[in-house]
Amino acid sequence: MEPTEADRLTAFEARLARGEKIEPGDWMPEAYRRQLIRMISQHAHSEVIGMLPEGAWITRAPNLRQKLVLLAKVQDEAGHGQYLYHAAETLGTTREAMIAALLSGQAKYASVFNYPSLSWADIGMIGWLVDGAAILNQTMLARCSYGPYSRAMVRICMEEGFHKKQGQEMIIRYARGTPRQRTLAQDALNRWWWPALMMFGPHDSASTNSADLLRWKIKTRTNDELRQEFVNELAPDLQALGLAVPDPALQFDATAGNWISGELDWDEFWRVVKGGGPCNAERLAARQKAHDDGQWVREALAAYTARSAAEAA
Ligand code: 3HC
Numbered sequence: 001m002e003p004t005e006a007d008r009l010t011a012f013e014a015r016l017a018r019g020e021k022i023e024p025g026d027w028m029p030e031a032y033r034r035q036l037i038r039m040i041s042q043h044a045h046s047e048v049i050g051m052l053p054e055g056a057w058i059t060r061a062p063n064l065r066q067k068l069v070l071l072a073k074v075q076d077e078a079g080h081g082q083y084l085y086h087a088a089e090t091l092g093t094t095r096e097a098m099i100a101a102l103l104s105g106q107a108k109y110a111s112v113f114n115y116p117s118l119s120w121a122d123i124g125m126i127g128w129l130v131d132g133a134a135i136l137n138q139t140m141l142a143r144c145s146y147g148p149y150s151r152a153m154v155r156i157c158m159e160e161g162f163h164k165k166q167g168q169e170m171i172i173r174y175a176r177g178t179p180r181q182r183t184l185a186q187d188a189l190n191r192w193w194w195p196a197l198m199m200f201g202p203h204d205s206a207s208t209n210s211a212d213l214l215r216w217k218i219k220t221r222t223n224d225e226l227r228q229e230f231v232n233e234l235a236p237d238l239q240a241l242g243l244a245v246p247d248p249a250l251q252f253d254a255t256a257g258n259w260i261s262g263e264l265d266w267d268e269f270w271r272v273v274k275g276g277g278p279c280n281a282e283r284l285a286a287r288q289k290a291h292d293d294g295q296w297v298r299e300a301l302a303a304y305t306a307r308s309a310a311e312a313a
Contacts, residue, residue, distance in 0.1 A: 016217050021147035024090040032216050035209065036146050037091050038107075039218065041098040044084035045109035049283050051077045053117040054126060062120060069166050070123060076159045083156065087148040103288050105275060112195040114277030121174055121184035122192065127167015129189075129196040132234065135160045136226045137200065145217035168237075175241035182242070189238065190246045197261070198269050200227040206266075228258055235259040 003011070008027050015022065022028055051074045058074065061067035085095055101107035112130055117123065135157060142153035174185040201223040204210060213219040235245055235252075236259070249262030271277065 016145050021150060022145055023147045031212065033091050035212055035218060036149065037088055037093045040084055040088040040149055041093065042108050044081045044088060045102045045107060046113065047077050047081035047084060049109045049287060050113045052283055052286055053113055054123055056117055057120060057123050073163050073166065076163065080156045083152040087152045090148045099291060103291060108273065110199055111272040111277060112199050114272050114279045114283060115191065115195050116279055119184050119188060121188040124167045124170030124174060125188035125192045127163050128171050129192050129234065131160050131163035131167060133196050133199045133230050135164055136230055140219060140221045140226060143220050172241060175243055186243055189243050193246050194264060197227055197264055231259045231261050
C-alpha cells in the first residue's frame with residue numbers, strides 16, 4: 001500500500017530528528033522546498049549584490065596590497081553567489097526565475113547592502129562587521145538539514161574567515177593610526193553597526209519564517225541568539241581599540257555575561273527591507289544593468305547549445 005502524505009511527513013521528520021541530511025532526490029514537504037528556495041535564492045542575491053558597496057572602492061584602494069585583498073574578497077562573493085544559486089537549482093527552481101524575482105523586486109536580499117560605502121574605512125568595517133555577522137549566521141547554516149545548502153556553507157564559511165580578518169586588520173590599523181584614520185574608523189562604525197545587527201533578521205517573536213525553519217532544522221539557532229553572540233564578540237573588541245559602539249544603551253550584564261544592546265530601529269529595518277533604503281534603487285539598477293549587459297552571453301550559449309543538439313541528432 002502506498003504511504004500516505006502523513007506517513008511520508010512522519011518519516012521525513014524522523015529523518016531530521018536523526019540528524020540526517022535531505023538530498024535533492026529525497027521526498028520532502030512542498031513547504032520545506034519552498035522555504036529553502038526562498039531562503040537560498042535570497043542568500044545568493046545577497047552575495048552578488050553585496051559585491052557592489054565594496055566594488056566601488058577597488059579602483060580607489062590606497063595601495064596595491066589592499067587592492068589585491070579587496071579584489072580577492074569581491075571575487076569570493078561572486079563565487080558564493082554561484083554556489084548558492086546552484087544549491088537552489090537542486091530544488092527545482094531555475095536561475096532565470098530567481099533573477100527575475102530579484103529584478104522585479106519580488107525577491108529580497110540582505111538590507112545591509114542598501115547602505116552606501118563612503119570611505120575606505122567602510123571596507124574594513126564591512127569586512128569585520130558584515131562578514132563577521134555573516135559567519136555567525138552561516139556557521140549555523142552549515143548544520144542545515146538540506147545537504148546542498150549545508151555543504152555550500154562549509155566552503156563559504158572558510159572564505160568568510162579571510163573576509164572578516166582582512167577587515168579587522170584594517171580597522172585595527174586605522175584605530176591605532178593617525179587622528180584622521182581614527183575618525184574615519186569611528187565614522188564607519190557609526191554607520192555600519194546597526195545595519196550589521198539587522199542582518200540577523202527580526203526578533204524571534206516577530207519572525208514569520210523562523211518557526212518552520214527551526215522545526216525543519218533549516219536554521220538551528222534563533223535570530224536573537226545569533227545577534228547576541230555577535231554583540232558579545234564585537235562590543236569588547238571595538239571598545240578595546242578605543243572605538244565607541246554607537247549605542248548609548250549598550251551595557252554589560254555581568255550576571256548573564258551578555259552585552260545588552262539598545263533596541264534596533266525596526267521602522268528603518270522594514271523601510272529598507274521594503275525598498276526604501278539609501279541605495280535600494282541604485283543596487284537594483286546596477287544588477288539590472290549587469291543582467292542586460294550579459295544578454296549576449298546567454299544568447300551565445302543558447303545558440304551553441306541548440307547547434308550542438310542539432311549536430312548530435
Ligand atoms: N534583509 C532583508 N530582508 C530581510 C532581512 C534582512 N536582514 N531579515 C528579514 N528579511 C525578510 C525575509 O526575507 C522575509 O521576507 P520574505 O518572506 O519575503 O522572504 C521577511 O523579511 C520576514 O523575515 P523573517 O521573519 O522570515 O526573517 P528570518 O527569521 O527568516 O531571518 C534572515 C532573516 C536572517 C536573513 C534569514 O532568512 C537567513 O538566515 N537567511 C540566510 C542567510 C542570508 O540570507 N544571509 C544574507 C547575509 S549576506 C551575506 O552573507 C554575504 C556575506 O558575504 C557578507
